Amino acid sequence: SQQGEEDPQALSIQEGENATMNCSYKTSINNLQWYRQNSGRGLVHLILIRSNEREKHSGRLRVTLDTSKKSSSLLITASRAADTASYFCATAFKTSYDKVIFGPGTSLSVIP
């Protein structure tokens, strides 16, 4: 499969702690994107990192990309109960410039 694979599948942390989720993929990419999905809702785009970038920040989010290891990580700092959601990495492969393929996701629970 070309899709990314998130790790861990589920993560439970206390409010205020940092949460780290990882994504691995198999084929060269144009970019990698992270999305959040609250239960029963649509997906919300969080951040996009291009293949020539190594790190991006957006508020409490930090994304890194290591193309040599074909992996990415999403760090959420100072987590809040409202961060409870599923997080998906989505990879846009060089063979298909814009279509993205989603991984199975990481379910994050932030306990107040």
Place this chain on the structure above:
Amino acid sequence: DTGVSQDPRHKITKRGQNVTFRCDPISEHNRLYWYRQTLGQGPEFLTYFQNEAQLEKSRLLSDRFSAERPKGSFSTLEIQRTEQGDSAMYLCASSLVGTGALSANYGYTFGSGTRLTVV
């Protein structure tokens, strides 16, 4: 423009019936995508359009599924002779894509989805 709209939000149908879903993308966006998501899984790619042209259709998609985007605006996804295995959330997304190898500089905007239950 308030984002991507999908209609209906929920659809319950009997096995064997045909169903049609509608998606209205963000008006400035030139690409429109359909995904399907089952519980506990990530969205699975179905098909996508650039303007009115259908650029790709998943090989996993049976001939019972068809999508259109007339005039490059809204899109419809039809499922004929529904089966219980078609029960899922059907998600539509749109994006603005330019030209060139690294044109995919923007993420997708998703709608809230249509939840289909086949009984």
